[in-house]
Amino acid sequence: MENLNIKVSSAPYIKSGNGLNKIMIDFIIALIPALLVGVYFYKGKAIIIVAVTVVSSILAEGLWNKYVKKCAFLTDYSPIVQGLILGMIMPTFVPLWIPIIGSIFSIIVVKQFFGGFAQNFMNSQAVTKAFLITSWAGVMSKPVLDSTSAATEVVEKNISLFSQLLGQGTGGNIGELSILAICLGGLYLALRGRISLRGPIAFIIAGMLINNLLDKDLLLSGAFFIAAVFMTTDYGTTPITKLGQYVFGFIAGALGSVIVNMGYNSEGPYYAIIILNIFTPVIDFIFTKKVKSNKEV
Amino acid sequence: MITNLFNKFDFKNNIFQSDNKDIKLIKKETDVEKENNQEEKQKLISSYEGNEIKNVLIKAFNFEPNINGYETLLKERKNEIKKGIEYLKTLSEVKVVSKKGDKFTKETLKDYCDVIEVSKNDIVNDAKINKIAFSSEKVKVYDLFDMNLLGQALLEVELKNVITVYGSGIDVKGLISYGGNLTYKELFNLLNGKSEKLFKVINGGIFTGKPIYDFNANIDINTKALLFLTEEDCNYKKEIFCINCSKCVRICPENLNPIKIVNHFKLKEEKEVYKLGINNCIECGLCSYICPSNIEILQKIKVAKSTLNRGK
Secondary structure (H helix, E strand, O other): OOOOOOOOOOOOOOOOOOOHHHHHHHHHHHHHHHHHHHHHHHOHHHHHHHHHHHHHHHHHHHHHHHHHHOOOOOOOOHHHHHHHHHHHOOOOOOOOHHHHHHHHHHHHHHHHHHOOOOOOOOOHHHHHHHHHHHHOHHHHOOOOOOHHHHHOOOOOOOOOHHHHHHOOOOOOOOOOOOHHHHHHHHHHHHHOOOOOOHHHHHHHHHHHHHHHHOOOOOOOOHHHHHHHHHHOOOOOOOOOOHHHHHHHHHHHHHHHHHHHHHHOOOOHHHHHHHHHHOOHHHHHHHHOOOOOOOOOO | OHHHHHOOOOOOOHHHOOOOOOOEEEOOOOOOOOOOOHHHHHHHHHOOOOOOOOEEEEEOOOOOOOOOOHHHHHHHOHHHHHHHHHHHHHHOEEEEEEEOOOHHHHHHHOOOOEEEEEOHHHOOOHHHHHHHHHOOOOOEEEEHHHHHHHHHHHOOOOOEEEEEEEOOOOOOOEEEEEEOOOEHHHHHHHOOOOOOOEEEEEEOOOOOOEEOOOOOOEOOOOOOEEEEEEHHHHOOOOOOOOOOOOHHHHHOOOOOOHHHHHHHHHOOOHHHHHHOOHHHOOOOOHHHHHOOOOOOHHHHHHHHHHHHOOOO
């Protein structure tokens, strides 16, 4: 007589097999092209800064998990992705203690104090950049070599559009050099179904519109594209509804362009993102469908 | 990959694919061919009468991925299905619905009744199909598998039920037909099942099926599909927190927000739950299927519905 042990559970019986770790691996693959361009132009310094950021993020999350939450050292791959994006928006001329303090702030204060992955209300990398700039303004600003030599080096070059897209190495943070590489990453993520392209497209179009109104060049900087692809699609800090994503992207793009052109601050898109993150619950509430019910009390 | 850009639902699994060229006959070796008694056939025929609803829809597809093989069924059992449709036409108005791109159904049945085509995005929700076909709410929906049984009862032949079987616990895949009263255990042994590996037995589709706990019970006459799954097929993973990825919102056929309903119910806010449309949920199970955090959304919405309706 065979003894059969069959189990009973609730529907559905087979799941799609998605998981948080598979999503994080797709994000890592999408970030690689932009990093490779940065390493090609800046050589050794870029590798050191990005590596220090990633390692300190993993350590900060591991120590918090082990001694405060009392679970395994690493529960998923999310600190790797957050460390990579933070490393990409760092400049190359900073001393090494700046990325270490920055990653500890972004993992522990912005993410873990609020409950974990996707429970925070502001984008962790953008807030960290704003915190570092306001606290250590002198260290984070670009060093000028000499007042006389800087004045005599004003030369106008004609750079073709194609090489502007590919990357010039003339300045900017590590990952912001090549627009083409960032767009390739964004397209890969959209084809795999991890992000939707509504927010990024609205962000870029609004930036170009306001640039045109203020009589500036239509080609946006690399900071715009990083903010568009990796920050307007962040899980947990951006709206869920379709119309809400369009509205979020449009207003953030307009604000970003205003800050860059009228405030002479090249980190404009990151400030625009953290301002709009506060309005996410309101945007979701306005655009959710409500059903009228004749409930009798 | 490109379908991901346009948010279309695509199911990919190797377990539910088979050639489906013909219907295999499964029967016990010691079984004698006998006619079912007239009582059972009369019961089947009379279950179609006595309805006050005058509009009837017959579906030639199903959104569950393991209930497939409708073309082969129509080819092999043409006479029974036509007889069943003719009988139903005497009681009420009948229309047949098929998926867009399905030419075989239209060619075969167009002389008997109207054949309407429905696009791929609308196949989950029965209410939407009713509106497209009849533009009214009260419609009765049947399937080609039901018509096969009804035709057999009318033509006075032995009742042989046709079902689909899938799963890694057995050797056979696809459409089979069996006669007489079989128990689950006998059918499992006839299909060369491996009893060490069996983990779950399900009657129906993977989204809306019912689990079986009594292996020695008789198989119901209205069964359409059976699943014999092993532990590898089920691939159970632990449930973690919601990561706000918005996949459940995109896939819901009624355009609701499933995870928000669950969170508001946990905070005991009844008004908000009604405003978000909990009574419109058709319990299809697609939100639980696609969640990356493995949250059991369907089960929690069912609990919420029964708790709220208890005092009424």
